[in-house]
Amino acid sequence: MAINRHSLATMVSAENTLRDYRIVEGIYLLGSLSRGLTVFDQQVRAHNLAWALWRVLEAEKQDADPIRIAVVGGGIAGLTLTACLLARSSAFVVTQFEERWDLCPLQQGSDTRWLHPHIYRWPKQGSRAPDAGLPVLNWTEGRASDVSREVLEGFGNYAHQYGEGRLALYLGMNHLRIGAADRTIEWMGRKGCRRGAYIQSGEPHGDRCGFDVVILATGFGLEKGAQEAEGSNSYWRNDRLGQPQLSGSRATYLVSGFGDGALVDLCRLTVERFRQDTILYELFGHELEIFEDELRGHLGEDFGRSAQNVYDIMQCKLSPASQELMRAARQNLLQRLRKDTIVILHASGRDGTNTSLRDLFDPHSSVLNRTLLYLLYQCGGFVLSLGELDDAVREYAVRDDKVVKRYGADTLQAVKRLFSDPDIVSARLDDMKANAGQIAERRWPLGAFPHISTVA
CATH class of the missing domain: 3.50.50.60 (FAD/NAD(P)-binding domain)
Structure with a gap:
C-alpha cells in the first residue's frame, strides 16, 4: 500500500x-x-x-x-x-x-x-x-x-x-x-x-x-530594439561599462529601467571592480551571515523576489545590530564608488508608474539588487530621474552611445x-x-535522471 x-x-x-x-x-x-x-x-x-x-x-x-x-x-x-x-x-x-x-x-x-x-x-x-x-x-x-x-x-x-x-x-x-x-x-x-x-x-x-x-x-x-541596433544594446552583448574610462575625463551615462538588468548595469557603472558573486562579501565581510539571517526573518519564504518593499525594511525594520552592519557596508561602498563616471538612473517606467524612489524597491528585481540599490542611494552613487527619458537625456547632455536601455x-x-x-x-x-504559476522549485524525485557516463 x-x-x-x-x-x-x-x-x-x-x-x-x-x-x-x-x-x-x-x-x-x-x-x-x-x-x-x-x-x-x-x-x-x-x-x-x-x-x-x-x-x-x-x-x-x-x-x-x-x-x-x-x-x-x-x-x-x-x-x-x-x-x-x-x-x-x-x-x-x-x-x-x-x-x-x-x-x-x-x-x-x-x-x-x-x-x-x-x-x-x-x-x-x-x-x-x-x-x-x-x-x-x-x-x-x-x-x-x-x-x-x-x-x-x-x-x-x-x-x-x-x-x-x-x-x-x-x-x-x-x-x-x-x-x-x-x-x-x-x-x-x-x-x-x-x-x-x-x-x-x-x-x-x-x-x-x-x-x-x-x-x-x-x-x-532579445530586448526591444536590440535587433535593430545589431545587438549593441542587448544585455548579453559585450560592452565596456565595467571598465575605467581611458580618456582622462568623466563620462556621463544614463541607465533606463529598474529591473535586474538595469540595476546590474547601474552597479557596474558606479562601483569599482564590481562582481555579483563577490560584492556582498566585500561590503559586509564576516558579518554577512548575521545580516542574511535577519533579512530572512523580514522577507518570508519568497526570498529572491519578495513582495515586501525592501526600502521599508532597510529604513524601519532592521535591528540596531543590522543597522550598524549597513553603516559599515555603506562606508565600504563609498570607498569603491567610481571616479570616472556620472550615472543617471532613469526609472519612471514606460508608463510613468514610479513616482518616488521608494517605488523602485517593490518586487521588480531581486532582493540582492534592491539591497545594492539602497546602499548606492545612501552613498549618493547615482542621480535619480523620474521624468521622461528624452527630457533626462537633454538635461544631463547624455550622448546616444551612453544611454543604456533595459526594458526587457x-x-x-x-x-x-x-x-x-x-x-x-x-x-x-x-x-x-x-x-506565473511555474514555480522554479524541484518537483522531480531524487534519482529521476540517470547519470551520464564519461564520453571520450
Whole structure:
C-alpha cells in the first residue's frame, strides 16, 4: 500500500506540473511568461517538465511507437530539456529548432556578463553556493561565455550517449509556425550536423510535420530594439561599462529601467571592480551571515523576489545590530564608488508608474539588487530621474552611445506570433502571464535522471 500511495502521489505531482506548463493539449511553454527567468530557474523548470512528461506519457503509452517531441528553442533551457528527455526515456524522439545559427547563441562569447546559479535567491540559505547542483547539464558560476561552453559540452555528451537516432537539430530558422489545433510545425531552416559539442550547418530544409508533444523553450528573448541596433544594446552583448574610462575625463551615462538588468548595469557603472558573486562579501565581510539571517526573518519564504518593499525594511525594520552592519557596508561602498563616471538612473517606467524612489524597491528585481540599490542611494552613487527619458537625456547632455536601455522583451507577443492560429492559445497565454504559476522549485524525485557516463 505504501508503494501504491507513493506512486499515486508522484503521478498527481506530475499531472499538476503538466497543467502548469500546458498551453493546450500536447503543447507546453517552458517558463517564458513566469517570474524568475534566470538560467538556473529555467533549467529547474526543464527538469520538472521532462520528468512530468515521462511520468504521465509512459503510464499512458499503449504501443511501441516513439513519442515525437518538438523543442522550439536552442538556448540553455531548451538544451537542458532535450538532454533530460533523451536521458529519461528511450521512447522520446526529439526534434530541436533554433532560430539562430548556433545553439546557446545569447551567452556564447559573452565575457562581460557573470552567471551565478543561486544569487538572485539571496538571502536564502545556500544562495551563495557556486554550483548549480543539477542532475543534467550542471554548471558552476562564471562568465556567461564559460557557462555556455560548459553547458554545450555537456549537451554534446548527452546527445552522443542518448541521442543517436533520436535527436534531430535544425538551425537558422527563417520560418517556423506552430499549429495549435493539430500540433503541427512547418519550418524552413538548415539541418544541424552534430560534431561532438559543435554543430555544423547542413543543407537547407523545409517541412511540415505533426508531433505528439510541442514544447516552447524560447526563453525571455532579445530586448526591444536590440535587433535593430545589431545587438549593441542587448544585455548579453559585450560592452565596456565595467571598465575605467581611458580618456582622462568623466563620462556621463544614463541607465533606463529598474529591473535586474538595469540595476546590474547601474552597479557596474558606479562601483569599482564590481562582481555579483563577490560584492556582498566585500561590503559586509564576516558579518554577512548575521545580516542574511535577519533579512530572512523580514522577507518570508519568497526570498529572491519578495513582495515586501525592501526600502521599508532597510529604513524601519532592521535591528540596531543590522543597522550598524549597513553603516559599515555603506562606508565600504563609498570607498569603491567610481571616479570616472556620472550615472543617471532613469526609472519612471514606460508608463510613468514610479513616482518616488521608494517605488523602485517593490518586487521588480531581486532582493540582492534592491539591497545594492539602497546602499548606492545612501552613498549618493547615482542621480535619480523620474521624468521622461528624452527630457533626462537633454538635461544631463547624455550622448546616444551612453544611454543604456533595459526594458526587457515583449515575450507574450513573441510567443503568440509563433502560432499560425493564435486565437486558440491567446487566452491561455494571457492567463499564464498573469498567474506565473511555474514555480522554479524541484518537483522531480531524487534519482529521476540517470547519470551520464564519461564520453571520450
